Amino acid sequence: MAHRIIKTILAATAAAAFSGCIVNDIPYPRIQANIVTFEVEGQDRGALVDSASRSITVYLPEQVDIENVRVTDYTLSADASLVGDPFAAPLNLSSPIRVEVHLYADWTWTISAEQTIERYFTVAGQVGPTEIDVPGRRVVAYVSKSASLKSVLVESIKLAPDGGTMTPDIAGQRVDFTKPYEVLVEAYGRKAVWTIFVENTDLDVATERADAWTNVAWVYGRGTAGLDNGIEYRLQGTEQWTRVDEKDMYVDGGNFYARILHLDAETTYETRAFSGQAYGETLTFTTGTKQQMPNSSFDDWWKDGKIWCPWAEDAQPYWGTGNKGAATLGESNSVPTEDTSTGTGWAAMLQTKFIGIGAIGKPAAGNIFVGSYVRTDGTNGVLSFGREFHMRPTRMRGYLKYKTAPINYAERDNPTMQAMIGQPDTCTVWIALIDTDEPFEIRTNPKNRQLFDPQGDYVVAYGAVQYGEDIPEYIPFEFELDYRSTSRVPNYILVTASASKYGDYFTCGAGAVLYIDDLELLYDY
Secondary structure, eight states, X not given: OHHHHHHHHHHHHHHHHHHHTOOOOOOOOOOOOOEEEEEETTOSEEEEEETTTTEEEEEEOTTSOTTSBOEEEEEEOTTOEESSOTTSSOBOOSSXXXXXXXXXXXXXXXXXXXXXXXXXXXXXXXXXXOEEETTTTEEEEEEETTSOSSSEEEEEEEOSOTTOEEESOOTTOEEOOSSOEEEEEEETTEEEEEEXXXXXESOXXXXXXXXXXXXXXXXXXXXXXXXXXXXXXXXXXXXXXEEOOGGGEEEETBEEEEEEOSOOTTOEEEEEEEETTEEOOOEEEEOOOOOOOTTTTOOOOEEETTEEESSOTTSOOOEEESHHHHTTTSOOSEEEESOOSSSSSOEEEEEOEEEEETTEEEEEOOXXXXXXXXXXXXXXXXXXXXXEOOOOOSEEEEEEEEEOOBOOBXXXXXXXXXXXXXXXXXXXXXXEEEOOSSOEEEEOOTTSOBOOOTTSTTEXXXXXXXXXXXXXXXXXXXXXXEESOSSOOOSEEEEEEESSTTGGGTOBOTTOEXXXXXXXXXXXX
């Protein structure tokens, strides 16, 4: 009996010891938990949701209190959940906040806001622009050295956001600025004191800078408000100055700039600002070249197995397509066609199709883009968008025709895309200039999606055209690039044509076909 008890104790002890050595080393699935859509009260436009960086940017008009932002709606990826209840109370987005989303593990997302509040201050006889320091709540304006500071006429002032108040309201009043002047600004239930300075300056007129493009230059100057302010230019080595026409001058008090048109490429000019009878320093600038994109007529193609490539065999590729991805389960859907705008050569025919066998596969939007197809990620694509480019075109033109189709595929977890089912598909052609250090990487996999954002801070200029109806015969199209700055020089050019505008979200209509031909960059207005 004792022997049996000892054996039982030993067995139990061994079992306990053995169980203590068992390690649960089965890994959890590594699936990113995503916030798919996000909305806040009063937002200016749709939020930018970037699953690659796990970040959300909301855009707020100035009447919205950035420190008291209420979340009105959001959706998460399948089986994901929020850690805690971070959206129960309004958010203070004056600086970025972080929230955790759980799916087997916790994933950190960052939410930030962008808000532009229009503020201005001008006085009679002002020289140059006003300096407004928002964090320091400090305003500085300048008048000529002979102007008295004891009785300065305030022509305009706005320091509070829409819906806010300022005390006292000195617009249209004469104010003694021999010492700093304080006003009380109240907005969103909070108060802040702003200090305004008006100072004398020795500089009555200045030519500040010249931004030379190819057939266009932008010249900036400052002078005395109320005088005849402007810009003039001449070909270097000549005597006669030409004043920029008033319709191409942009004047804001003592701050002004000119758009000089119809210049010759690769040519040196001189320019200067004037204010009344005074002239600023003469600056020189040299215009750029007229650079076009290789094979923008889409005449050069070759076929590598099942994959159509939009460049001549053994030539350096410039354009790319999604054909490598489409060919994994089907045939190329961006192909050459003899149906062209001129009746000669080839054009690009971009077809939206369901690529796969039976129910296995995905819709693939026909597309062509400047850049290259990098790799296939499951049934998704990774693309390199952009080629090196440093010129600043003003417009793009070309020819297209289009056959639309009802949208019959849409991303499952995206209510915005689901709502498009049954609507006509839309084709698009767009161009962007960016100043990133490398081409822009596109990833269509929802788990780490990264798509191009026309509002991104890396964008120097952007333009687009789109059509959502049948265009049975070729038509010419032309659109202008919207520049965010005249001085920023791009590093890369991105151009995309697609039969389905939302193809990156796998939201499209099978049967939509875009024909695109003879793209051209223009450099004048």
